[in-house]
Amino acid sequence: MSSADPLSWLDRRAAERVDAGLRRELRPRAAGAASIDLASNDYLGLVHHPEVIDGAIDSVRRWGGGATGSRLVTGTTAEHELLETELAEFVGAEAGLVFASGYAANLGAVTALAGRGTLVVSDAGSHASLVDACRLSRARVEIAPHRDVAAVDRLLFSRTEERALVLTDSVFSADGDLAPLDELHRVTRANGAVLIVDEAHGLGVRGEGGRGLVHEHGLAGEPDLVITATLSKAFAAQGGVVLASERVRAHLIDSARTFIFDTGLAPAAVGAARAALGILRRDPGMAGRVLARAADLARIAGVPQPDSAVVSVVLGEAHIAYEAAQACIARGLSVGCFRPPSVPEGTSRLRLTARANLTETELAAIATILGEVLAEARGRRPVLA
Structure with a gap:
């Protein structure tokens, strides 16, 4: 047996990442930093809103700093259930179930609804949490080309398994493009399958008053459609949620391991998310303002107008x-x-995320900074489409 360092391969891998421009670093930000934020997913600009902060503080005062346990033991409060009811009503679903993160919501929903004897068809652009859910599902997994409904239809039609799930983001996080939900739901239903839509980047941005792309397409409340989402983007908090029928909710409570064995969402996050949802319901025009600011950013960056809050500026090499x-x-x-x-590979990019509360002064500063930076970057190498 060798006495060499068994983790020496980590050093070689780190050096390879440095050479490829792929080394990642944690960069703590200071409270009250003066920079203009186009990096976060705070789409509605609510993370510092006084009502959101007060909602978090009030919940901490009532319930304490943590949930204290799994939601099946001590981790469910009356406020958790209020948040679930309010979110379900907002998107037009029958019921909701809150998880400790959006990642956990996707893992829990897919693994509990799949299993052996199931086919899972996932879009090639699906979020990493859906990719990992596929890996853990114990189902047969097929990856369909991005937004290719015909490929999904063929895979579903030719399956031998009794059950099938189709997985997609509503708004894809890297490019900001939209899933063809009408067509996907049509072929999913025609083949006796269930469609799971991750609305992480859709809620608060797309649909009437920010109710999401599922609602925008008139699919809210369909019994063979399950919505997953995060509370850490438009809702300025933390956590995840599954929005579906009552029987899906009941099944997840019994079967979703990321629900059963994880500590419940912290009270502060529950209170903050409820407050953010309340603000959006009072001011439904916020969703339209996000898209308007995204169009402004696209014009400044010289890229096509986006369909979401995500503005992708492809520069090529890492x-x-x-x-x-x-x-x-x-x-x-x-x-x-x-x-x-x-x-x-070859499509590394700046990802700009719009906020509803970007000001004209900030947009002018953004235009100056991006104009300088992008001119230099684009002059070094042709931009890849």
């Missing part, structure tokens, strides 16, 4: 995108930087 992101940060503009494996 080093170029990373250096452009750092140049933005140095000038007071925080942007996302997506590199492999988050996006395909």
Whole structure:
């Protein structure tokens, strides 16, 4: 047996990532930082809203700092159930079930509804949480080309399994493009399958008053459709939720391991999310303002107008995108930087996320900073479409 360091391979892997421009670092931000934020998913600009902060504080005062246990033991409060009822009513679903994160909601929903003897068909652009859910599902998994409804139909029609699930984001997080939900639901229903739609980037942005892309397509409340979502984006908090029929909710309570064996969502997050939802319901025009600001950002960046809050500026190689992101940060503009494996090789990019409360002054500063940074980045290498 060798006495060599059994983890020496980590050093080699780290060096390879540095060479490829793929090394990642944690960069703590200071409270009250003065930079303009185009990196977070705070789509409605509510994370610092006084009502959201008060909602979190009030919940902590009533229920304490933590949920204290699994939701099946001590971790469910009256406020958890109020949040579930309010979210379900908002999107037009029969019932809701809150999880500790959006990731946990996707893992719980897919693994509890799949299993051996099931076919799972997932879009090639599905979020990593859906990818991991597929891996843990014990089902046969097929990956359909991005937004290819005909491929989904063929896979469902030719299956030998009795049960089948189709998985998709409503708004894809890297490019901001939309799933063809009408067509997907049609072929899913025709083949006796269930459609699971991750509305993480759709809620608060698409649909009437921000009710999501499922609601926008008139599919809310369909018995063979399950919505998953996160509370950490438009709802300015933390946590995840599954919105579906009462019988799906009951099954998840009995079967979803990320619900049964995880500590419940912290009271502060529950209170903050309820407050954010209340603000959106009072001011449904916020969703339209997000899309308007996204159109402004696309115009500034010289890319096509988006269908969501996500504005993707493809720059090509990972080093170029990373250096452009750092140049933005140095000038007071925080942007996302997506590199492999988050996006395909050769399509590294700046990912700009719009907020409903971006001001004209901020947009003018963004135009100046991005104009300088993108001119330099695009001059180094042709932009890949």
